[in-house]
Amino acid sequence: MPETTTERVEQILSWYESDNPGTRANLRRMLMSGRLGGTGKMVILPVDQGFEHGPARSFAKNPAGYDPEYHVQLALDAGCNAYAAPLGFIEAVAHKYAGRIPFILKLNNSDSLSKLGGAPISAVTGSVKEAVRLGCSAIGYTIYPASDARNAQYEHLRALTEEAKAHGLVVVVWSYPRGAGVSKEGETAVDIAAYAAQIAAQLGAHIIKVKPPKALVELAEAKKVYDEQKIPIATLADRVRHVVQSAFNGKRIVIFSGGEAKGTDAVLEEIRGLKEGGAFGSIMGRNAFQRPKAEALKLLAEVMKIYTT
């Protein structure tokens, strides 16, 4: 980590001055770590698919990934800003890697076994206390706006956020609208993505993770405003710009996920759109760890290059 913070990082940190020095130190670490350190951009490696989809679906393609150490070393070798995973994966490597790369402890997770009547609601699988014990820089939490369990999720996040900030941690929120309030198609509509970013920001998130938005407006009430005000949504860059604006006029870090594993060209094409729209970076899991390591390192290097040119 360079000794001197860059001007851009200082600017970003200036938006978080209500936070205590501990939290700002951890945010600084995340912004200054890895190959993108100091640029104000971030690429994060998240590995919670073993929990979410099961071990074989996640790791059989590249079996080195059954081992928790594989991933944190990949993140380090690729020069990622941070590594995110559930309790078990973090605990398996914390004694060796804590302090070498910032950890984000994912505090809730869902598996693919229980049906739960179709309702999206993750189980809490970690705590702020564990994040502190394991030397993490941040906690991660997923909310599902539009779900009927909204209140339980927002309220739990609220309590965790208060506790995390008091303990000098950064709060990363995965904001994924899903449930009775939106259509399947509309989950990544541009108005919904912008709203998801706004909600996470209002709930006190430092870093907000949403999905790349589609050229679609879901809600009728919103549609009127998008038409009247002629908000541009034709290109991915347009839509990303709108989502970033919706997160306190760009004063909250918004990063985007890549979703399902796909071809290298498709990945890079999307990254260019995100970059152009002003995204603060990407979080890339399956597209990285399901490739052989050399390929993964090459892809991540190209992604990072796009973000800095």
Next chain:
Amino acid sequence: MPETTTERVEQILSWYESDNPGTRANLRRMLMSGRLGGTGKMVILPVDQGFEHGPARSFAKNPAGYDPEYHVQLALDAGCNAYAAPLGFIEAVAHKYAGRIPFILKLNNSDSLSKLGGAPISAVTGSVKEAVRLGCSAIGYTIYPASDARNAQYEHLRALTEEAKAHGLVVVVWSYPRGAGVSKEGETAVDIAAYAAQIAAQLGAHIIKVKPPKALVELAEAKKVYDEQKIPIATLADRVRHVVQSAFNGKRIVIFSGGEAKGTDAVLEEIRGLKEGGAFGSIMGRNAFQRPKAEALKLLAEVMKIYTT
């Protein structure tokens, strides 16, 4: 803030003598701040629409409003008594504005994404501890009397009120009857609005916010009494007078909201009625921040003028 409190403010404060000095100091600050300081009247700027209606519907019309700093500066420039917003918006500006204008931290909020089976119940998005950390003067909380979730809401407010008072904060309650117990039309009936004010007062609110009441009596049992006792409800002033009386004979501060954005004349007409009926003031959001700043300042100045003449 003037050094000497006026007689009217001392009178108002005399109704709150069971509170500790900390709470009374904050109430004094709210009554002595801004252009109306010392008059016993209040105009408050609330900005929770980004959470409640989404970012584009709230801010696209006047895009400066995507930025949290815009609003607090608007409140300050207009000479409002206080600025109310959810956690994220307050936290984004607290380091710079706390102490310059009283903050009301809105502790619960609802978005327009989840359906929740139609039940009005907001998510808790802040805490007394956060209000203290961010230098706020008050907490704000919305209850929905007439809803089936009444007990959960009253009981949560009760606990927050106890905690807020112990920490020297003021308690502002938005009391909006809604749900299975009233008709849609009846939500702003005069008997319902008066009852809403009474409930908030009995629950220990210092400042009560209700909607301007209509010339309609909703409940049959109440109707008999309004007829027998010939309670005047023909004009807005009549109805406001009755609502204020229903809040401990005028010994609790009752302010009124403006509702949807509308034309300047309609806004001022309503304010005149509120003033005449003895309202302690207004809380005005969309009608202020969705106008260009110069227009908003002009409108707020006119509103304040009405309250002092």
Next chain:
Amino acid sequence: MPETTTERVEQILSWYESDNPGTRANLRRMLMSGRLGGTGKMVILPVDQGFEHGPARSFAKNPAGYDPEYHVQLALDAGCNAYAAPLGFIEAVAHKYAGRIPFILKLNNSDSLSKLGGAPISAVTGSVKEAVRLGCSAIGYTIYPASDARNAQYEHLRALTEEAKAHGLVVVVWSYPRGAGVSKEGETAVDIAAYAAQIAAQLGAHIIKVKPPKALVELAEAKKVYDEQKIPIATLADRVRHVVQSAFNGKRIVIFSGGEAKGTDAVLEEIRGLKEGGAFGSIMGRNAFQRPKAEALKLLAEVMKIYTT
């Protein structure tokens, strides 16, 4: 308050010797205050109708009652043993009246707006901590035996009772059978009223408030016993005697409410029956504060006279 406790009051206090000195001091205050002080009889003024029925239905008839100070002053002028009200009403006067007349803080209340599926379950609106802060002598709590929410109510009362006794407060329980387990008619049947008194006593109440019982036995299993044992229930005095016996053989203070506002003769007639049956006193709200003050004082004086002759 006289300096020397009477023999009768000492006898009553002897039934409460498992309580700590703080609680017994407050019970002594309640028994020694007002015009009935020292007689072992009590008349209490309760004013929670603003919350329960709404402001106009409660106070429009005698508009002085919109003001919280009216009621506590009425209780003081009439020589009542105590004044009972919800948080807001108590807090509005505590700084001025605490220590001049014992307060009972009503800790749960229900309004007439929410339907709650018809289930009788009040919202908690106060706490032991607040009762202590406001200088109260007692807490008040309403249970609805026969309701499906029985467990939640008894368990909450249990916790409050433990906390109140540890803080030197007296516990007053309103025991009103209502709900799926009794017919509407049976709510005030003599077996039900006796059972309601027994339950409150077993739950640790110091003072028990029930409704005057009717000459009706509700439960078949009980009916057999009333017939076999020839328990007299023909007159109000008979029934009151049975209810008082059912509260630990008269070793718990049992007082009776008057219910709806009614004519003076009807009120006094009922009081005579209560007195003859050994009631420890009455709690009288609407029949007092909805009359003009002079009339109310006259009525209360007559009631007190009956209890002492």
Next chain:
Amino acid sequence: MPETTTERVEQILSWYESDNPGTRANLRRMLMSGRLGGTGKMVILPVDQGFEHGPARSFAKNPAGYDPEYHVQLALDAGCNAYAAPLGFIEAVAHKYAGRIPFILKLNNSDSLSKLGGAPISAVTGSVKEAVRLGCSAIGYTIYPASDARNAQYEHLRALTEEAKAHGLVVVVWSYPRGAGVSKEGETAVDIAAYAAQIAAQLGAHIIKVKPPKALVELAEAKKVYDEQKIPIATLADRVRHVVQSAFNGKRIVIFSGGEAKGTDAVLEEIRGLKEGGAFGSIMGRNAFQRPKAEALKLLAEVMKIYTT
């Protein structure tokens, strides 16, 4: 209480050596008190019928029983090992009787008013803290294995047991299978009674109270084993022996209730069967306190005599 513990009592206490000295002291007190002190047998007087069935059904037959002092004095005069009752009854006499006879504070109770959809689940009416304050030796708690509320009941008992043991109290569990998992007839089947004893023992009970088992095996899976292993269940003594064996091979104290009031001969006949099967004693309520005192004393003396010959 004799100064020297007998060998039999020392043997019984040796099964409870994981408990702290406080708990073992209280268990020793219960085993050494009264006429059976030192024999390893117990007869306990429980009086919770006022709560469970109502006052008239419980006490009208012998009206002295309306008075809480009657029962504790009866237990003392009869030479019972302990007296069990809910909070109100214990509190009414604790200041005078604590230390003279061991108290068991019944921590949960059910009344006959609420229907609760037919589900057996008692309300919590006392606490370990109250048991300590009132000088009790033990807490009592009823579980209903086979009910759908099993988890709530076992988990609450678990927490109370942990707390009671930490405070030096003895834990007495009433284990009454009832609910969706057993037929009405099967509630006292021998396999069910044995299972009920095993569950209470595994949950950490010191003293287990079950109902006398019938010559019936309820569960098909169990029936096979009873047949194969030829477990004798023909006589009451056989069945009691099996139940006692099922409670850790006789290393937990198992006592039996008598149920409904019945004739003296029937009572004594049953006691002989219990004694022969190795029961540690009886808990006898209505059969004692609903008889005139002299008769009750005579009956209890005969019961005790059977247990010691």
Next chain:
Amino acid sequence: MPETTTERVEQILSWYESDNPGTRANLRRMLMSGRLGGTGKMVILPVDQGFEHGPARSFAKNPAGYDPEYHVQLALDAGCNAYAAPLGFIEAVAHKYAGRIPFILKLNNSDSLSKLGGAPISAVTGSVKEAVRLGCSAIGYTIYPASDARNAQYEHLRALTEEAKAHGLVVVVWSYPRGAGVSKEGETAVDIAAYAAQIAAQLGAHIIKVKPPKALVELAEAKKVYDEQKIPIATLADRVRHVVQSAFNGKRIVIFSGGEAKGTDAVLEEIRGLKEGGAFGSIMGRNAFQRPKAEALKLLAEVMKIYTT
């Protein structure tokens, strides 16, 4: 217990270096105790069937087993690494056996009496505090992935795990998929067993217990991957190898249960498959304690021999 830890045990312990010395000391004790001490293999005796199936079904075949001391002595005589049981059974012997053989306190249990609508959810019957008080080395907890009560179970386990680790205890998780999300047949499918192991590992378990997997893939999404990647599942050894790999590439201890009582040959045949697939050991209850002691000792010796050759 040998004084010097073997190299294999040191290797295993190296995977748990994020744990505190207390927890690692207890894990070391479990790995170094008994006949398999130092080999890195474990055989554990669990006795919770008295609670789960009832006393007669569990112990009538070998009635010595009614006595809690029988089992712990059997585990000690057989040279097991640990003894697992619910609170009652552990408490009955802790004063005598704690420190002689590691205890695993089973913290949740289910009986066969309640139906609970068919939902698999155990009652909590013990606590970390009790485990510490009774000198245990570990806590045990059962989760049912695929059940609708998943969140409650994972979240409770999470809290217990955090508490156990802070108190220097080892966490053993029984991971048994069951409920609405899997078919009855699929509960032991190889993909489900592998997923169950992964979930337990991600939740922070030190030792994971699953059932021997069958040659069946339950989930369609998983099936594609098993086919594509040609994951071998033909033999028990293949499947066990996959399950062990799914638990952090073999860096978490995975042991297997034997299920229902069966013939000696069948038991040993299965153990050979487990051994060959790299299982860390077995947990064997009914197959041990329902045999006469001499036979049980012989069987356990043979099992242990297989694991070490």
